[in-house]
Amino acid sequence: MNLQSIRARVRQQFSKNTDQTILAQTCSYITERRRSQRSEVETLVTAITNNGSRLQGYCRNLSREGAAAIIWGELKPGDEVCLAFRSLGSEQETIIPAIVKNSISHRYGFEFTVENQAELQSLLMETCRIEATYS
Numbered sequence: 001m002n003l004q005s006i007r008a009r010v011r012q013q014f015s016k017n018t019d020q021t022i023l024a025q026t027c028s029y030i031t032e033r034r035r036s037q038r039s040e041v042e043t044l045v046t047a048i049t050n051n052g053s054r055l056q057g058y059c060r061n062l063s064r065e066g067a068a069a070i071i072w073g074e075l076k077p078g079d080e081v082c083l084a085f086r087s088l089g090s091e092q093e094t095i096i097p098a099i100v101k102n103s104i105s106h107r108y109g110f111e112f113t114v115e116n117q118a119e120l121q122s123l124l125m126e127t128c129r130i131e132a133t134y135s
Contacts, residue, residue, distance in 0.1 A: 038063045041128060045069050046084040046093075047108075057108075059085060062124060066098065066111040075100045075108055083110060085127045094127040096120070 038061040045059040045067070055073030067083060075081065079100045084093040098110040114120035 038068075039128075043127070044086045045071075046086070047071050047073070047075060048082040048084060048095075049075075050080055057106075059083075062127065064120070064124065066101065066109060069108055069110065070106050071108050072106060075103060077102055080113070081110070094123055096123050096127070 041059060041062045043059045045057045047055040047057060047069070049055070053073070055071050055075070057069045057071035057073075059067055059069045061068050069083070077100050081098055081100065082095050083098050084095045086093045097113045099113055100108055101111045102109040112120055114123065
């Protein structure tokens with residue numbers, strides 16, 4: 001078997017497994033798993049651990065249930081943290097308690113643990129207001 005025949009077999013196999021209907025079904029499945037819509041919010045975030053460590057990071061998006069962020073430090077799924085959101089140029093922080101739900105390298109998924117939905121909504125609105133003021 002030469003390199004050209006191997007390449008042809010790989011291309012043939014790859015084209016079979018990338019059927020557009022399969023991709024569409026997969027994408028709709030992924031979006032349907034979310035409990036609420038994500039909003040792109042690019043802001044600074046600090047993950048404050050139970051022992052007081054402050055790990056700096058960058059938030060990519062928010063939803064009513066949680067946030068996705070890149071954090072420069074090590075966290076494990078199940079760790080309880082407080083997320084302190086702050087926009088560039090602002091000294092004001094909005095702090096929301098959360099739990100680490102998943103991680104891939106330094107990319108983390110957080111679920112907010114505020115039980116009072118009115119309080120959580122107020123905190124999220126404050127986070128978005130700070131971002132809008134300094135954007």
